[in-house]
Amino acid sequence: MWRVVYTGPRPHYENIALDRIMLDLRSEGKIPNTIRFLKFDPECVLIGFHQAIEQEVRLEYTQREGIQVGRRITGGGAIYFDRSQIGWEVIGSTADLGVSSYEELTKKICQGVARGLRKLGIPAEFRPRNDIEVEGRKISGTGGVFEGNSFLYQGTILMDFSVERMLKSLQIPVEKLTSKGIKSAEDRVEWVKRYLGRLPEDKEVFDAILEGLSEELGIEYQWGELTQEELNLLEEKRDYFASEEWIYHVKKAPESMEMLYGIYRCPGGTFRVSAKVDTQRMVLQEVIINGDLFVKPQRLIYDLEAYLKHTPIRDVEKRIREFFENREWEGLNLTVDDFVEAVIFPLRKVEGLDLGIEKKRLNNIIASIGAPLIENIKKAKVMLLPYCAKPRWCDYRHLDDCGECGGCTVGDAYRLAYEKGMIPITITSFELLRDTLLWCAKNGYTYIGHCCYEFYEKRYEIFQRASKEGANGVLFDIVGTTCYSLGVEEEEKAYHGEFTVELDLIKEDLYKSLSVKESIDGSHHKKNQSFDFSPYFKEFIPSYYKKPKAVPTPQEDRTRTAMQEEVFKGEATIGDRAVSYKEALEYIAKLIKESKRPTLVVGPLLLWDFGEEELRQKAQAVRELLEKLDKVMVKILPDYRPKLKKYDPTVEMDPPNPYHTILHTQNDLTLLVGVHCYRTDFVIRMLRKHTPTTIVTLCGLYGHPEAHASTSFTDAEKIRDLTKLL
Template structure:
């Protein structure tokens, strides 16, 4: 038996009731065939409604029934939001990527706003990371809507099936992005999470969650995940790679605020190299000025002129250069940037050591708050802002907020494909290119 409810307009008015009666006592495996059979020679009209829409609406909840074959009880099937683009067991077997919400990590966790996990055993996210590695999957903590969008696109491009975790409200609001990813090749299974969500607390908390400032802790439904992944064989893996050692770069240590406490984890270069390959479609060439492609030489000359005319220029040094990763290329780039800062002299330096929200507990004259980068720029009325060493997905976010809330000119000296949304951006910016800007400086 099936009951179909919703807001839609159809003629004849009894169409949906007749469909419900037609499907009664239909074996689950025959439901889609019977729906299409019902509409085959029937005259009907629907406002923005197709047979495929009705098939999708009926089949989406029915795929949960496959969970019974995994040992799940009927009452726990609602822990599964649904299977997108294929059958539940089929998608679980093929799953290569596990998407986890940052809001399921504890507030005290240094990894809450990173796409990695320390696997300390303090929350169910760490359990999910270990289970993902055990099954040969790639776990990623989703820290923003932009990262979710890019990760789904990456899954689609590589034909990866994913397992995701979110609340029903998030799925309802972001339904289109999951369906679009499915059509492009990213199938998946979504699990519900438990706790007080931002959507149940009102628009203000929803906005805070979008900016990474939501402080309520939710939880994964571990039992449902474990039973679901029982269909995947364990992968024999070699010893896990040791985590990177990191300390402050000697070139910027003097700019670190005295109150800043070194966390257990910060975003590594690997994070940029794996995630921002998803953004390569933005690449327009050597450099861009107001979205138009120009040569490196032209961009450097314009930047040098902007530096000369700016009254309060500032350089924002991100984690890629603020920390010493023991990589020659990044070390040379940090050294060149410090030479440029010292030569120009009037540049104010502000650091962005990690992406944890500061929650108003920071000095905007020396540090940038990741969710609210405009506050730091407005505080000192900086008229030129140069971003260097900031991870690409975070750079996009900073650019949008600075252009929306401040009159500053935004420059992104990017190590990868560039950011056309900035007033000026250069791609694949290394130490050699920074030195070219230095050579153009005449004070």
């Protein structure tokens, strides 16, 4: 006969103390198999046994709202409990239930509770690994712990639930905190009142759950009370489970210990691993493993940590497999391979020493995803850069581009990326990151990215998904006060691209890491080579323009061909058609003749004289073209620095906002010549988005199919061919 007790609303530490007491007494044979119902008052957040509070709970929110924080004796993830939720627990002997594994126990008990909910009119079903759902929406999370041949298995029933309060209490992705995100989260969970349209009395719920468990487990039960021994032990132990000693007994590894950090997720949960390494001898001195894991015996992880002390890094995988080989253990949806990957993940950072990165700076490498560190760096094709590392005053802060003015580390990273034949992209929102990673996966590109640890942990799935689909990568940390350290409101702003704090890339480590990639031209660019105004366009330079110390050189365009080569369609394009030079030039001539307000935008490659004869000849040919065209307006783009609204839109184009100039003078045709290819692509995107102008590019390299018409490898001869047609 099973005993049933309802211990009423209690603070979290009393409920957790009773969990420990009842499990211990059952394992000693001092109490019968028991089904317990419980509630929490005041509301609280409870983390799993192996978790660190700092990593799971938004403490600034819970403290402000008076939400208590505690720790369960069971594994799994953090859970929010309000006063309405009903907790249920099954404390018994595995022999009495005829189960031999954690998975079997989970399935049997969850099916019993689901059967009980169906008696209330709620079509609940068990969903592995350990949830009970209603038409695809979670209504009960569950988990358990073993003590010898006894177990405690517990779960909750969501009765009348505040999803917003739950989301703000836990460390979850910020998009779920928006009204749209909250609605999305509400669509993924179910609670009794919403489904039934009423809130049943507690006893009605108790009776239904008891019937379901009785039928599924094949047991009989009767109501009872806690024994005097249970009550005495509660008085003795309640304070311990309210103490910091218990609640904070699992902590993040202290940063002063020079630990290497890593995060790994699998169907069985999330591992957060810290590893202390003797890099002189390449020995793993100590490892700390946290996470929302269900394992039996409960001390399994502590034993593994002890077993791995002072293991040579090359032997870590072997030692982990030895540890599990002759050991009786169980993990819910966990495999030995998961433990291997979780521990090795942070150890991959040690390769950074071979790149010249100091040991104390190895955690500036957040992760090498999908492959070893140096292998990923050598293959890297794309560089992802965060908008929040650009200055607030920069017109490019919220644009997928950079003027490379020298005012921030992002510009330096853009230049380095181009030098190494990589494609730099500024990530301005989570949606752009997602789409870019999937684009990398589709093309098999490896990337180098920059973010903070908190961002990586919250967006882990999108990086892993990209890796599984073909995009491996390396992530570097950034410097400064991130949105995650400033609270929920700033985190939400960052998600939408509205975070105003300025961060920095760790440029030194990035340069050291990319030293293993060859530069396209075999040497670093020298941007400040000798240059002066081209004699063919001096008259178009406005009097207010101040010559900069350096401008984008022809060499930069030649080393930035990674993107252009991919879209090269041949001699020329009209729309999405590949055509001959002859057909394209005839079409462009027709556009010019029919245009009422054409403009010619002349870029740095022709405005400046770099001493290259080929460019001088092209500049002369463009000047001859201008003399043939009486009605064309000339606008210059001498460099790519933001103008900060201090310019004349009738004669000059603002690089971050090229459409302002075109709209100001109402140009129906825009011809681009002498503009670097990477900048031309940006101008085309902006003009097509914000203006009705027709766009033509006379490109010196591979052309631009996104323009309405484009010629490739356009030299002086082709410019003169166009002039003859006018």
